Structures are given as structure tokens and as C-alpha cells.
Amino acid sequence: MDRLIYTSLSAMRGAMARQAATANNLANVNTAGFRGEIAAAQALWVTGGEIQPRALASEQVLGADMREGAVTETGRSLDIAIDGDALLAVQAPNGDEGYTRRGDLQLSDSGLLTTGDGNPVQGDQGPIALPPADNVKIDRDGSIWVVPLGGDPNQPQLIDRLKLASPAGSAIVKGLDGLFRVEGGGALPADPQARVTSGSLEGSNVETTSALVEMIEASRAWETQMKLISAAREIDTASADLMRLD
Structure with a gap:
């Protein structure tokens, strides 16, 4: 009976x-x-005896769906x-180099180029900072050209190049902050063949309908395990009542 409870508990953790x-x-x-x-x-089979009487459930996030989203x-x-499949290099909150597909770049008040969630974008020279400009253009290879305030539109200046890996x-x-990192540490080398538009x-690659179905399935799995725990409690009560009989 107690084995059933622990088995259901592991399944409930997996559903969570x-x-x-x-x-x-x-x-x-x-x-x-x-x-x-x-x-x-x-x-996860419980071992130690001659047979394997039960298995506990283990469920965790194993990775990310790397399919491209709609552009x-x-x-x-x-x-x-x-x-x-190229990735944009950014500076993670802890100072390490991380990677993302997020392309909604922004300019901070100080001119620092960041992603939409505030992570500084990395270039060949480190974090990219842009001077006040009338126009900013990003080429296919990630090169960033600007026309300074009051400058000649026909003579843009090359500031840096996005680090694409x-x-x-x-x-x-994939970390809890949503950034990708090299497993075990380190950094990816820049890919000179990578291109941007x-x-x-690019939007998210999450399919809303499929995600809702998965949420319903996880909820039903939780309810099933709750019923099993209730059944185990009833079996325990019935066994105790039986032991009290003369």
C-alpha cells in the first residue's frame, strides 16, 4: 500500500x-x-531484490524545440x-556569454544595444554601443552601420558586427533565464557564414493548441494519481478495520 503512495507521488511530481x-x-x-x-x-525501476516490483516516474525538461518560428x-x-540555426551572442546577467534567437533589438539611454529582455548584444569587440545617429542599418552578415547625427547619409560608419554563432x-x-549556453562552459565561435534579415x-515556435492539449493531459495525469492515493487510503482503512475484528 505504501509503495503505491510513493509511486503515485513520483508520478505527481512528474506531472507538475x-x-x-x-x-x-x-x-x-x-x-x-x-x-x-x-x-x-x-x-526508474526500484532494484535491490530478485525482481523489480515497481518503477517510479521521473519527468524533467530535457531540452528545447529548435524549430524555426514564423518570420x-x-x-x-x-x-x-x-x-x-545560428544564434545571437549576448551577455547573460551573470556576465557569461549566452545565446538567443531573440531579434527585437533595443537601444538603451546610454546607447547600449540590447535584446528585448535587456541582455547586452555581443559583437566582435564585446558589448555593442552605438553613438547618437540619424540612421542605423544592419547588413545581412550582421554588420552595423550608422549615420551620425547631422552626418552624410551617403557615408555611413561601420560600428561593429553582431556575433552570430x-x-x-x-x-x-537552455537555462532558466531562457538563454542557451555551451554545456560544461565555454563559448561558441563566431560563424562568418551566418546571416540575418x-x-x-522571428516569433515563438510554440503551437498554442498543442500546448493547451499537453496542459490538459498533465492535469488529467495529476487527477489519476490523486485517485490512486485515495484508493490506497481506503485500502489502508479497510485493512485496519479488519485487524480490529475479534
């Missing part, structure tokens, strides 16, 4: 992990460049959509 991943995906359905999280379960033309000069051949993991923005 799945529900949390699905809820996070739904919360970011409109986040530019977001990659949906993938949760998977596996059976929408915005006409905004600082919006970029990254072609292929390809994860091909490297193991990357300026004036466009």
Missing part, C-alpha cells in the same frame, strides 16, 4: 514538471525568437530574423 514547462511555453507564445521547452518522462516583416531597422557540433543547454522578426 510537465505542467510547469507547458505553462512557461504558453506564457512565451508571443515572445520573439522563443524556443519551446521539451519535457519527457522515464521509468514577420516589421520594417523596423533594429529588428532582425536570424537565418538557419552556429551550435552545430556543440552541445548547448533586417526589418523582420
